[in-house]
Amino acid sequence: xxxxxxxxxxxxxxxxxxxxxxxxxxxxxxxxxxxxxxxxxxxxxxxxxxxxxxxxxxxxxxxxxxxxxxxxxxxxxxxxxxxxxxxxxxxxxxxxxxxxxxxxxxxxxxxxxxxxxxxxxxxxxxxxxxxxxxxxxxxxxxxxxxxxxxxxxxxxxxxxxxxxxxxxxxxxxxxxxxxxxxxxxxxxxxxxxxxxxxxxxxxxxxxxxxxxxxxxxxxxxxxxxxxxxxxxxxxxxxxxxxxxxxxxxxxxxxxxxxxxxxxxxxxxxxxxxxxxxxxxxxxxxxxxxxxxxxxxxxxxxxxxxxxxxxxxxxxxxxxxxxxxxxxxxxxxxxxxxxxxxxxxxxxxxxxxxxxxxxxxxxxxxxxxxxxxxxxxxxxxxxxxxxxxxxxxxxxxxxxxxxxxxxxxxxxxxxxxxxxxxxxxxxxxxxxxxxxxxxxxxxxxxxxxxxxxxxxxxxxxxxxxxxxxxxxxxxxxxxxxxxxxxxxxxxxxxxxxxxxxxxxxxxxxxxxxxxxxxxxxxxxxxxxxxxxxxxxxxxxxxxxxxxxxxxxxxxxxxxxxxxxxxxxxxxxxxxxxxxxxxxxxxx
Numbered sequence: 089x090x091x092x093x094x095x096x097x098x099x100x101x102x103x104x105x106x107x108x109x110x111x112x113x114x115x116x117x118x119x120x121x122x123x124x125x126x127x128x129x130x131x132x133x134x135x136x137x138x139x140x141x142x143x144x145x146x147x148x149x150x151x152x153x154x155x156x157x158x159x160x161x162x163x164x165x166x167x168x169x170x171x172x173x174x175x176x177x178x179x180x181x182x183x184x185x186x187x188x189x190x191x192x193x194x195x196x197x198x199x200x201x202x203x204x205x206x207x208x209x210x211x212x213x214x215x216x217x218x219x220x221x222x223x224x225x226x227x228x229x230x231x232x233x234x235x236x237x238x239x240x241x242x243x244x245x246x247x248x249x250x251x252x253x254x255x256x257x258x259x260x261x262x263x264x265x266x267x268x269x270x271x272x273x274x275x276x277x278x279x280x281x282x283x284x285x286x287x288x289x290x291x292x293x294x295x296x297x298x299x300x301x302x303x304x305x306x307x308x309x310x311x312x313x314x315x316x317x318x319x320x321x322x323x324x325x326x327x328x329x330x331x332x333x334x335x336x337x338x339x340x341x342x343x344x345x346x347x348x349x350x351x352x353x354x355x356x357x358x359x360x361x362x363x364x365x366x367x368x369x370x371x372x373x374x375x376x377x378x379x380x381x382x383x384x385x386x387x388x389x390x391x392x393x394x395x396x397x398x399x400x401x402x403x404x405x406x407x408x409x410x411x412x413x414x415x416x417x418x419x420x421x422x423x424x425x426x427x428x429x430x431x432x433x434x435x436x437x438x439x440x441x442x443x444x445x446x447x448x449x450x451x452x453x454x455x456x457x458x459x460x461x462x463x464x465x466x467x468x469x470x471x472x473x474x475x476x477x478x479x480x481x482x483x484x485x486x487x488x489x490x491x492x493x494x495x496x497x498x499x500x501x502x503x504x505x506x507x508x509x510x511x512x513x514x515x516x517x518x519x520x521x522x523x524x525x526x527x528x529x530x531x532x533x534x535x536x537x538x539x540x541x542x543x544x545x546x547x548x549x550x551x552x553x554x555x556x557x558x559x560x561x562x563x564x565x566x567x568x569x570x571x572x573x574x575x576x577x578x579x580x581x582x583x584x585x586x587x588x589x590x591x592x593x594x595x596x597x598x599x600x601x602x603x604x605x606x607x608x609x610x611x612x613x614x615x616x617x618x619x620x621x622x623x624x625x626x627x628x629x630x631x632x633x634x635x636x637x638x639x640x641x642x643x644x645x646x647x648x649x650x651x652x653x654x655x656x657x658x659x660x661x662x663x664x665x666x667x668x669x670x671x672x673x674x
Contacts, residue, residue, distance in 0.1 A: 102252055106259035108240040109133055112232060119226030126264030127340075128223065128232065131214040133243070133260060134347040135200070136236045137253055138174060138207060139182055140244035145170050146181065153177045163204065174350060178202025182237040192230045196220065206346075206356045213343035213361070250353045254315055257348055261310050265478065277381045277438075278517075280524040281476060282313050285379055285436040286320040287533045288470070288488055295321060300329035304375040306364045306424055307382040308334030311345035315352065317379050333358045335369050365420050366394035368406070370428060378425045378435035385440065388417035395420060410455035412447070419443050419456045426465060426489060434467075435489040440482060441636075444469075449567035449599075449631025457632035461501070461560045465489045468502040468536060471636055473510040478518035483507065485636075488536075499560055502539060505640040506532045506553040509546065527551065556639055563634050564602035568610070569627040571595055573620055581620070590624070599631070 112132075113125035120128060142149070152169040156162045166175040180199040188195060197220070200211060211217075223229035235241055243253060295301075303317045314332040321330050332354055336342040339361070346359040360369035365388060388395055392414065399407040406427040412419040418439055425435045447453030460466050467490040475481045490497075509531055510522040524532070531545045535555040538545075546552030572595075573581040573588035582589045600609045606623070614621055 102255045103259060105240075105248070106256045106263070109236075109256070110260060110263055112235045112241075115228055115231050115235070116226075119222065119228060126260070127214075127219050130257075130260060130264060130344060130347075131211060131216045131219065132232060132236055133257060134210060134214075134343075134351070136182070136241055137243040137257075137351055138176070138203070140242060141172060142170055142174075142176055143181065143244065146176070149175050149177060150179065166204070172350075173356060174204045174207050176202040176204070176207075182233060186230070186234055186237060189230050192233065193220070193224050196229065196233065206350065210343045210347045210350070210356075213339040213346070215340070250351060251319070254348055254352045257344075257351060258310070258312055258315070261312075261344055277309070277313065277477070278520065278523075279312070279316060280529070281381075281438070281472070282316045282379075283320070284470075284524050284529050284532060285313070285438075285486055286317050287529060288468075288486065288536055289317070289377055289379065289434050289436050290320055290324065291533055291537050292494065293324070295325045295328055298325060298327040300331060301377060302331050302333065302375045302430075303377045303379065304332075304370065304373070304425075304428060305334040305380045306378070306421055306428075307380050308336045308345050308359070309338075309341050309381070311336075311348050311359065313379045313381065314345075315348065317377060318352075331355070331358065333360075333370060333373070333375065335360050335362060335364050337361070337363045363391060364424060365417060366391035368424070373428055374430040374433070375428055376430050376433050378429060378433065378437070380421065380425065380435075381438040382418055382421035384418040384438075384442070385416055386418075387415045388420060389414060391417070409459035410452035412443075412453050412456065416442055416446075419453060422460070422487065422489075423456065426460070429465075429489065429491050432492040433490070434492070435487075437487050437489070439485050439487055440480075441485065443487075444485070445633040445635055449565070449629035451631075454631045454633070457563070457634070458630065460489065461563055461632055464493065464499060464560060465491055466501050466560070467493055467497060468504060469634065469636065470504045470532060470536070471507050471640075472524070473507045473522055475516075475519055475521040476510065476524070478520045481519040481521075497539060501558050501560055501563070501634075502536065503556050503558065503634075503636055503639060504532060504535050504553055505556075505636070506535075509551055509553040511551065554640065558639075559603075561602045564630060564632050565599040566602065566606055567629045567631050568598050568600055568606060569595065569624045570598055570610075570614055570618070570621050571624050572618055588620075588622075602630075 110125070110129060112129060116125055116128055149166055149169045152165055153162070156165045159165070166177065167173055169175065176199070178199040178201065180195055180202070185192060185195050185199060200216070203211070220229065223232060243256075248256070301321060303314055305311065305313050308314060311332070311334055314334055318330040318332060321328055332349065334345060336345055336359075342359070342361045346356050349359050350356045362369050364382075395407060395411065398405040399411055402408050406424050407420060409423065422437060422439070422443070425437060429435055443453065443457070466487070468488040470486040470488070472484045472486065474483055476484060506528075509524065509528045511525045511528065513521055513523050528551060531551070532553050535543070535545045535553050538555070539557065540555055541557040542555070544552055544554045571590040574591040576582055598609070598614065600606050610623060
């Protein structure tokens with residue numbers, strides 16, 4: 089398989105199956121716009137997968153239902169009879185639905201109402217009731233059910249495993265996302281990025297002992313990060329159990345995530361709906377791994393009251409260190425993750441550039457950085473290239489946080505510039521023009537594992553990344569306020585109670601690295617230029633920033649003036665020649 093597309097196509101048979109299912113959209117043309125096809129196809133795929141899984145035990149479930157229907161609690165009995173964590177007590181199947189075309193709507197609704205509550209939740213979040221109404225109005229409901237009941241629509245577990253069905257579902261989600269263009273990127277992270285995150289998280293993991301690990305995504309979108317993480321862990325050791333947990337605020341993407349979890353055989357109760365910042369569904373939980381791509385550049389005005397109330401709880405809450413500016417809530421997600429990270433836990437979370445340096449000393453963003461660095465939880469930051477995501481072309485960063493750093497990484501932070509470590513896509517999706525291929529991922533993971541300062545991995549004139557190591561205190565600084573005295577008309581310093589009065593118009597600030605002595609710095613950098621200046625020590629504040637661009641900046645010597653002059657002269661001659669030819673002809 090072409091390395092460049094390895095993460096896009098999981099197998100020809102799966103891609104073909106997804107294509108066949110997506111082609112059901114042919115009969116939706118007209119009543120539904122192209123970007124709405126997924127509104128029909130995704131929930132129908134979910135319903136058909138559940139239908140085909142339950143078909144062999146359909147009769148047994150109906151018999152069991154007759155025995156227990158008057159019991160106070162019947163879910164356990166019916167789930168046991170179905171063999172799954174979901175069931176359906178309707179007498180209908182797709183076959184019998186098609187046998188009565190005149191009553192297709194009423195019978196199909198009866199069939200859907202027969203599903204267990206966890207399936208009902210998924211269908212409600214898909215707004216499937218409204219979609220059925222639109223199919224009825226456009227006379228497409230019978231045709232769609234007929235297509236899904238054909239051989240190409242068969243999704244039974246005897247032909248398609250839970251994992252493969254998850255892949256098919258993901259392929260359909262991707263097609264749906266692409267039909268939306270840039271908007272959909274908000275809830276879809278492509279596999280090249282996810283695989284890099286999983287490999288960074290697992291690069292030094294000892295998974296030889298088996299057991300069970302927990303994985304959490306606080307902004308799970310369609311839950312592909314969770315399924316990729318589970319896949320990667322079990323590639324390393326098939327004996328390990330992986331329990332996934334996720335929260336999502338968008339109803340349709342939550343429905344996709346919960347359905348995907350059910351398709352894959354996981355516990356759908358671990359997929360929870362609600363706003364992570366204001367309606368935390370996992371209070372008190374601890375997770376070994378956290379992997380997430382939360383929204384950035386999005387304000388938290390809607391959650392303001394709940395977030396501030398949580399911050400007032402101090403260490404008992406998630407946001408004790410400080411709050412970021414109201415226009416950008418991404419650091420709140422970082423704090424949420426850290427509050428749920430187990431003592432041996434590790435987190436990979438995507439951020440834009442803002443959390444690296446936004447906010448002055450003493451501000452919320454700076455205090456959050458101080459909290460993370462002061463606890464020695466920041467392990468590494470990987471800068472990715474531009475145009476890596478469907479909905480944004482800006483530079484992005486993967487923060488790796490660990491509560492159990494190995495000894496050789498303690499007190500250190502590794503910065504990896506991987507902005508040159510990508511390959512161009514043949515065809516862009518939205519603003520995603522570049523991919524992290526296997527080759528690129530291997531270079532970045534190698535750089536992370538080697539933990540070397542100043543080393544370049546790959547070819548400097550091609551695909552490469554660079555690693556640098558810093559002590560955590562190198563990111564800290566003391567912001568000092570430098571005052572100069574007011575002077576009267578004669579140039580004399582104005583005193584008040586024997587002390588010089590500060591001239592506000594001459595007030596200045598200096599950022600002194602924590603690694604330097606303030607007095608020595610002041611003597612060297614300020615006094616030679618302002619000999620009467622002094623530091624207002626009451627106003628000194630500690631701040632933290634991670635100026636990644638500065639650390640990896642390489643000076644490019646400008647083109648010599650002589651060479652520029654030669655090029656300009658050549659251009660002038662060329663222009664003059666063109667003008668002579670033009671006017672000479674006239």
